[in-house]
Amino acid sequence: MRLRDRDSTDNSRQERALRLSKYNFIVRDGDAYLAYNALRNGLARITAETYGQLQEIGRHASPRIDEAILKELQRGGYVVDEDFDEVHFVRLAHQARKFSTGTFGLTIVPTMDCNLACTYCFETRKPVRLSDATRAQVVTFVRNYLQQVRFKTLSVSWYGGEPLLEPELIKVLSEQLIAAAEEGHLNYEASIVSNGTVITDEAIQLLKDARVGNIQVTLDGAEDVHNRRRPFVGGGGTFDLVVANIKRLASDFHVSVRMNVDRTNSDQCLALLQSDESLQRLFVENKCSLYFGFVRPFTSSCQCIAMDCFEPDEFWSLEQELTGEMKNLGIRHTDYPSLPGNCTAAMLHSFVIGPEGELYKCWDSVGDPREVIGHVSRPVEFTGKLMEWLSVELGEPGCLACKYLPLCNGGCPHVVLSRRRNTGSLSMDCTKWRYQLDASLKERYRAHAKAKPGQAVEAK
């Protein structure tokens, strides 16, 4: 089901009361204004005169505003019918996506074992792996599920532990899942999160055969910082190996490099790109992309790292600085919001499969027996735990009144549940746009004006 808001340009203004959208952001830009609407994700530059007229809407029964301009403002979502409840619309769209049958999403953990001993790792390292018997149950589970619900895409993410410690398992299971998708006339897509240390020629061929498109690898700044934070289990740095492997992988896959940032490495984040020209070129040519991960004390077992973590406002201002430096190096970076989908943890047809066949909703729950919602050996049931995850709504105190709600959907459901259960001292998982929207809009407008002088910014 697709939700569309009513096209509010079809009747004459005399028939309807109008008001300003709750989700307008107006930023002064020289002698004019940048007007952004978070529900439509559109940006326009308006004159001071139009800005004045816009302010009259909602204040006066008959605002003095040019009819053509008013239509444009309605089209961009800046002006809406008085009775159009935008908060309700955002919540309905979230509900609709929750039950979407577009994609059957599986995150599969072949093993919880890992060959690294990262200082901030929140996962429980266990040598347990998906057995052949459990693998067969996974395939039966998927086939049965696909018979009950008609999807367009089967999407698989390989996760761990280090998933490439189990290459044979990924190979065999991928073949079986691809066959199931093809028999059901579904698209098949895959990605993997790897620490980047077990990349052999065989592993590269395996990833191609398994139709993996995107590989996420973590690098934590310059060599000494990375080696301190991400050593092998037996000791010894992983930096040189991971950098060499990113370069190998980039010729066949898109590599997303995640850099976890906290107080201990924030001054070294871009040093490795500045010191390695061939690596930097991969980012400039868009074969690799870089994003900065906000390290937070996510579970009670991580409270020991809390002292090193940034506060959200500190982190997002640092991120803005770092992305500015990336642009100076010639690396493209999206600095305009995109409307988020739902986290898969709060979607019905999406599961994380642990190495013993146990089912979870959230990636970060793997290994926590309290978060198990079922098992691949039986059909999914609406247990209390499953319903708890699916009941995460956009209704957290503070969020419903928040202008950033369409850009955030209330943040990470795990954080919402932790707050609800009162099991952590977590603050809300507010969107980065809360900290850097104004500057990004100005940046976007400047880039647009340079590329297409004289043209209005198009709504996205």
Ligand code: SF4
């Ligand atoms: S609930 Fe939060 S931590 Fe879990 S998968 Fe979603 S965004 Fe990630």
Ligand code: SF4
């Ligand atoms: S999580 Fe923060 S930014 Fe997002 S809607 Fe709630 S209060 Fe607003």
